[in-house]
Amino acid sequence: MTTGPQPLALHDDRLFSSDPLQRAIARRLYAQVATLPIVSPHGHTDPAWFAHNAPFANATELLLVPDHYVFRMLYSQGVPLDALGIPRADGSRAEVDPREAWRVFAECFHLFRGTPSSMWLNHVFHEVFGLRVRLDASTADLYFDHINDALRQPGFLPRALFERFRIEVIATTESPLDPLEHHATIRESGWQGRVITAYRPDAVIDPEHEQFPSALQQFGELTGEDVHRWDGYLRAHRQRRAYFADMGATSTDHGHPTAATANLSRAEAARLFDTVVRGNASAAQAELFRAQMLTEMAAMSVDDGLVMQLHPGCFRNHNLGVFERYGRDKGADIPLRTEYVRALKPLLDRFGNEPNFQLILFTLDESNYSRELAPLAGHYPSLLLGPAWWFHDAPEGMWRFREQTLASGGFYNTVGFNDDTRAFLSIPARHDVARRIDCAFLAKLVAEHRMDEDEAAEVAIDLAYRLPRKAYKLG
Amino acid sequence: MTTGPQPLALHDDRLFSSDPLQRAIARRLYAQVATLPIVSPHGHTDPAWFAHNAPFANATELLLVPDHYVFRMLYSQGVPLDALGIPRADGSRAEVDPREAWRVFAECFHLFRGTPSSMWLNHVFHEVFGLRVRLDASTADLYFDHINDALRQPGFLPRALFERFRIEVIATTESPLDPLEHHATIRESGWQGRVITAYRPDAVIDPEHEQFPSALQQFGELTGEDVHRWDGYLRAHRQRRAYFADMGATSTDHGHPTAATANLSRAEAARLFDTVVRGNASAAQAELFRAQMLTEMAAMSVDDGLVMQLHPGCFRNHNLGVFERYGRDKGADIPLRTEYVRALKPLLDRFGNEPNFQLILFTLDESNYSRELAPLAGHYPSLLLGPAWWFHDAPEGMWRFREQTLASGGFYNTVGFNDDTRAFLSIPARHDVARRIDCAFLAKLVAEHRMDEDEAAEVAIDLAYRLPRKAYKLG
Amino acid sequence: MTTGPQPLALHDDRLFSSDPLQRAIARRLYAQVATLPIVSPHGHTDPAWFAHNAPFANATELLLVPDHYVFRMLYSQGVPLDALGIPRADGSRAEVDPREAWRVFAECFHLFRGTPSSMWLNHVFHEVFGLRVRLDASTADLYFDHINDALRQPGFLPRALFERFRIEVIATTESPLDPLEHHATIRESGWQGRVITAYRPDAVIDPEHEQFPSALQQFGELTGEDVHRWDGYLRAHRQRRAYFADMGATSTDHGHPTAATANLSRAEAARLFDTVVRGNASAAQAELFRAQMLTEMAAMSVDDGLVMQLHPGCFRNHNLGVFERYGRDKGADIPLRTEYVRALKPLLDRFGNEPNFQLILFTLDESNYSRELAPLAGHYPSLLLGPAWWFHDAPEGMWRFREQTLASGGFYNTVGFNDDTRAFLSIPARHDVARRIDCAFLAKLVAEHRMDEDEAAEVAIDLAYRLPRKAYKLG
Known part of the structure; x- marks a missing residue:
């Protein structure tokens, strides 16, 4: 590793x-x-x-929860959908701290090696958010905080x-x-x-x-x-x-x-x-x-x-x-x-x-x-x-x-x-x-x-x- | 262009x-x-x-009309078959000047980019007819005349x-x-x-x-x-x-x-x-x-x-x-x-x-x-x-x-x-x-x-x- | 050739x-x-x-007879299965000298060019048996003898x-x-x-x-x-x-x-x-x-x-x-x-x-x-x-x-x-x-x-x- x-x-x-x-x-x-x-x-x-033109909520809600390309791969390797806060059919949702969900994602990011999701996500991290370290367990919090900070800036509003x-x-x-x-x-x-x-x-x-x-x-x-x-x-x-x-x-x-x-x-x-x-x-x-x-x-x-x-x-x-x-x-x-x-x-x-x-x-x-x-x-x-x-x-x-x-x-x-x-x-x-x-x-x-x-x-x-x-x- | x-x-x-x-x-x-x-x-x-061992008629009759690889592509992009003089089921044929049909073909030759037809045709143009400019709208007449001239030579009879x-x-x-x-x-x-x-x-x-x-x-x-x-x-x-x-x-x-x-x-x-x-x-x-x-x-x-x-x-x-x-x-x-x-x-x-x-x-x-x-x-x-x-x-x-x-x-x-x-x-x-x-x-x-x-x-x-x-x- | x-x-x-x-x-x-x-x-x-942990019998019994990847290709090109000594459904077997079967295989080895069988077999010949000439009609006997000699050595017993x-x-x-x-x-x-x-x-x-x-x-x-x-x-x-x-x-x-x-x-x-x-x-x-x-x-x-x-x-x-x-x-x-x-x-x-x-x-x-x-x-x-x-x-x-x-x-x-x-x-x-x-x-x-x-x-x-x-x- x-x-x-x-x-x-x-x-x-x-x-x-x-x-x-x-x-x-x-x-x-x-x-x-x-x-x-x-x-x-x-x-x-x-x-x-x-x-x-309202700001996006946070890294997890923006990048993880809506992207079935991403969460299907995590699910295929045993990550429960509830651990990611995926909404349920009845409208309820597991109470998951978005930061915890992001950490799960970060720990599993190697699963995407070679896949298009990895290419798209790294492009987003690098070009949209200006990140310069790879996502893994050690950088999960850094990513989560950095992205959330950015999303509060006017330059990250949908129209911008x-x-x-x-x-x-x-x-x-x-x-x-x-x-x-x-x-x-x-x-x-x-x-x-x-x-x-x-x-x-x-x-x-x-x-x-x-x-x-x-x-x-x-x-x-x-x-x-x-x-x-x-x-x-x-x-x-x-x-x-x-x-x-x-x-x-x-x-x-x-x-x-x-x-x-x-x-x-x-x-x-x-x-x-x-x-x-x-x-x-x-x-x-x-x-x-x-x-x-x-x-x-x-x-x-x-x-x-x-x-x-x-x-x-x-x-x-x-x-x-x-x-x-x-x-x-x-x-x-x-x-x-x-x-x-x-x-x-x-x-x-x-x-x-x-x-x-x-x-x-x-x-x-x-x-x-x-x-x-x-x-x-x-x-x-x-x-x-x-x-x-x-x-x-x-x-x-x-x-x-x-x-x-x-x-x-x-x-x-x-x-x-x-x-x-x-x-x-x-x-x-x-x-x-x-x-x-x-x-x-x-x-x-x-x-x-x-x-x-x-x-x-x-x-x-x-x-x-x-x-x-x-x-x-x-x- | x-x-x-x-x-x-x-x-x-x-x-x-x-x-x-x-x-x-x-x-x-x-x-x-x-x-x-x-x-x-x-x-x-x-x-x-x-x-x-009779001579071939002209460029259009030789290279365009009989080749369904070619005219299907033109048809797919909206060229009517009548504009190419393709014979009809009842034996009739639109009255099309073969030169006009050839011009239509020449104008559409970019459609064949990368296809085998383009390779085969360019080979024929270059090796059989000795042409050294690409076929396009500007060279359509040059091609038509050059090929027709060649087809009247003995070296272009079928047996030759x-x-x-x-x-x-x-x-x-x-x-x-x-x-x-x-x-x-x-x-x-x-x-x-x-x-x-x-x-x-x-x-x-x-x-x-x-x-x-x-x-x-x-x-x-x-x-x-x-x-x-x-x-x-x-x-x-x-x-x-x-x-x-x-x-x-x-x-x-x-x-x-x-x-x-x-x-x-x-x-x-x-x-x-x-x-x-x-x-x-x-x-x-x-x-x-x-x-x-x-x-x-x-x-x-x-x-x-x-x-x-x-x-x-x-x-x-x-x-x-x-x-x-x-x-x-x-x-x-x-x-x-x-x-x-x-x-x-x-x-x-x-x-x-x-x-x-x-x-x-x-x-x-x-x-x-x-x-x-x-x-x-x-x-x-x-x-x-x-x-x-x-x-x-x-x-x-x-x-x-x-x-x-x-x-x-x-x-x-x-x-x-x-x-x-x-x-x-x-x-x-x-x-x-x-x-x-x-x-x-x-x-x-x-x-x-x-x-x-x-x-x-x-x-x-x-x-x-x-x-x-x-x-x-x-x- | x-x-x-x-x-x-x-x-x-x-x-x-x-x-x-x-x-x-x-x-x-x-x-x-x-x-x-x-x-x-x-x-x-x-x-x-x-x-x-008994020794393998000979080159033909070890490498040819049991390998349907190999004998199917020979059969597809007209070699009778009996010529290879493939056992029949009734338990009988054509009386074939294993050396003769091996020669047939050697003569047909070009059929495997580019196939995985050729790669696997050449690996076995080179790495397991230390052969340094290609298998063909001229080397068939050399191969047969060399492999059979090796199979009698303790280093070629199954457990070894x-x-x-x-x-x-x-x-x-x-x-x-x-x-x-x-x-x-x-x-x-x-x-x-x-x-x-x-x-x-x-x-x-x-x-x-x-x-x-x-x-x-x-x-x-x-x-x-x-x-x-x-x-x-x-x-x-x-x-x-x-x-x-x-x-x-x-x-x-x-x-x-x-x-x-x-x-x-x-x-x-x-x-x-x-x-x-x-x-x-x-x-x-x-x-x-x-x-x-x-x-x-x-x-x-x-x-x-x-x-x-x-x-x-x-x-x-x-x-x-x-x-x-x-x-x-x-x-x-x-x-x-x-x-x-x-x-x-x-x-x-x-x-x-x-x-x-x-x-x-x-x-x-x-x-x-x-x-x-x-x-x-x-x-x-x-x-x-x-x-x-x-x-x-x-x-x-x-x-x-x-x-x-x-x-x-x-x-x-x-x-x-x-x-x-x-x-x-x-x-x-x-x-x-x-x-x-x-x-x-x-x-x-x-x-x-x-x-x-x-x-x-x-x-x-x-x-x-x-x-x-x-x-x-x-x-």
Whole structure:
């Protein structure tokens, strides 16, 4: 074991190849993208932060408790969630001194060696907080005090950080039931930061969500539509989409268990919806309804121009004991094998060649990159590939994404990086990793004489900045 | 954006590692294989080219219109197929000036950055046509004129190119219904180029092909057999296989949706065939019939010695709108997840240990390389592995093929490279990429002290030349 | 072809990157683990070797006949199993001079170029036997004589090799029906070598094993329990597990076709067992029974602390002709696509959060590393990841394992290396390969500034020594 505090450094060449030729090229490419503004078209930051601009509470509440990447690893090695103060399903919380929770984290920080969490966190410690010793048991208190002191400074308020991070635009994600009051507050505040929303209707689309009936009820109250009949339900979606678009949204997002789509007749869809509304839908009918709704959402996108995102293939809340005690989103979501070719055909049969339609596909099943997704995106004008996502947004995962999608999809059917995070302070770190990996990947192509360096420089800027602006209509 | 024409170069070390040690070894290995004759045992060039030796029409008709790798990428980024003059299903064609189509292509050439198409095309531009500036909007006309001028020279006639490319033997692919007249013409012409055929019976085997009934009718007329009865149908296959073998064929090729094989009794197979012939086959019966026919083809191979190739796992003509307007083979074929272990068992139970039987397996599902295909080929004497195919014949795909098949399959259960192309001019480029990647892969093994360099040199020659000759019985 | 004997060398830097920076780091990391004792928690050596300490017979019987990695490759290239003297199912054996078999092997040794077998064998030749020329046709006799001479020396007796190899502990694998007499002999002999057993109950759990009825009969006789009734059957398992634990076992091992688990009520399970015992189980019922038994084994592990290992996803004895003539385990086992997320849920719903329960998961389907296994192990406290296994324990496979599990699982949810071999002499070679690959992998992380070298050094020692001792409770 190491003894005492060790220095913490962020090397200028991190994530570049150690081959001197590739490294030199990567440096030159990176120099052109390092300070470009951050375009964050998909994420889960809380708009209330930017609406109210209140200080963050402390290191534990800011960096540990909300980050399931972090606490799932600790849990996997036997740390009880209660020891970290993770809130329970019933709203209660173990009485844990945040400093004690931070110490547990610090003692376990070696578990993250080599993982993206370690890279992101060290970036935050070093760049945001100016720390210069490594986190371990011996520096836990130093960290906790130092971070908490910083959080009381005006420079660490949400809007100040937003500006310091050079965020050009950030999208949050809201349910159709969300009044978007925080977005309205931001807009009315006169602050210039661009915080937009995205339409995420899963809660009012998934018949198997435990809150579907009450969500539907609310959906009707909010829109004044008869949402228990098919036509009214669709009208309610159109109405809310329009409101979201007014509040800056340029995209919708759909987190379904599979990529299944359907293309039912109006009468069939209405009948299915009746079954769903009556709470009588079987698992197969629930799946069919979600599938049909993807196609309905696509139809609305053709009309209103919102870019559609599909994030399928996750078994949510897999751990029964954790779900019962702590509820949803506690680090127990596990990827599933996912099929796209047959699943998307009904939707693509209708809208695959629509000039005004863009569907961005994500996957948690990397075996699809070269087999299904790159070939699909390399043919259909309506399809683009989202970046390496969630479990795969590590350097290795990003590299595999490029290696496995380049041949059939090229660079220009991809959309740049999504940070997809609620860990606000890590956003610069995550975009920096993505830019470095793309530059390292391009440097290899240049060093192996597959592309000229001037071309690679253009691609690097496209991936970091131009493609996300274009794909998400943020220009 | 770059301004004005940029130089076009093919670096001597392209595709080799930038690590100096690996690069030096790769150079030495490559020097031994660079100028070996091309053995092309599987492809789709048109035998009429070599029979009639007529000049190619122009750059667009030669390089753009027939190459679905190229136009699918343009289409994916919103270029209408009509703007390229792609023929429609009804035989009509948008009136497009080939020069205008070429300009569209040139303006979009950046879309191919990093893809194999860019490498192949630049190789053709540089090596075949002697161009020394990059293709872009500013050089589109220069390219179009230069290439068209060249195509009028005798050195650019098909046979002259065949010889210039040092092609030792090339296989085309024909249906059993093809009279092979072009092959006969070549043979009678006295020209020494070795152009052989391969037996591709899908059209008379797949009950779900829209032209199956008429193809069967023709099959009967051509062979004089009663092909609507099981015995006659099988005799017709044997007869045509013998004729193909007479015309040089050493192999058959089978492009089925799955790798399913079956082992029905004679009576069961005859009953199934009756159902198929009456047009009453369900999807499951059609699949079973294709499965049974693979085993029947294997039985014939045991007798006549034709090497069998299986190319499964593609969803053909996935884009409904494109299929309806432009017909088959318009860049909308998409790979499917594919299973081999259970699928092949019926066939292998009968012929897996036959000394006179060789089945070469291909895949579009790379997850099978290490899991199913290399272990199968590393055990069964009748099985060999075809190279990285179609969507996977890029440098990265070739590298993954070697990395994932080496441990269980070794080098000697693989069969060298297939170019599998109708883009005749790109054949040297494609073989060159394959040889370079194999040398780069071997150089890594040598540099990491897993193999001596004299062994690697032998393997390099085996992969480039000896193994395809042996596997396809072309020696 | 090379002419005459070539030198055989093991380079000090083998398997390290040829990049000078990475290589230098790898060397330093490796220096810390190169001579650590071997912890071999899972394998298939014969305890009789260590009990009786008799000399091995000859090169062919020691290195060729028992190693299906080796003879499957020869068989795949047309060498008959009889030519190697592989025993047949009926107990007979072709009369083959071991020297002749060895010559066949030597002539075919080039087939192994680049494979792990070649690396392991060359390590054995060089390090164990001191050979300094490469094996080929010209050196076959020299090898055969040299090895046979060595095997007659006291230094090549099993116990002497065990000590020379610095084996701290080795686990063998036995059926519940095994009396463990060899383990008893070892214990009584006073020899200090630690040879422990592991509980592998497949033969008395799998209703589809052809010897299940007789195995069950024996199981009852051995334990005195009424094993044809559910309660007695479970008691018999508990009794044998306790005996195995007495004989040093710290783990159980389960080689099922799939990872399916079940969670039936006691009454349902008892009814299912009755069906199984009567020999009436359908394929689905047999699968359900195996699934239920995994959960029962987990329940027993919670009580007795034996670590549970699950090795699913293999189609055993795929080659019908070879199975009929030569029986089981003749190199014809082929990996299958495997699912874990839904399959393990019943077991994990019961025991996934049990502090006293450890389940080590293996796979032959690498597509699961990043998709299912690393996310599962990176969340559940009860789950750990076994290393790259069987067809995947080559340098490339080990590298993929680390690359694809690091992000979600980290290093500390893995358990170090398993040699999983019956090829006793290759054990040091296999552990050396694993240590070198882990050091090379860590060196890349250090060279790319993702980890400091002092951290990497700690991880290297953890992976080579501390984690297997901890995961398998061998400390």
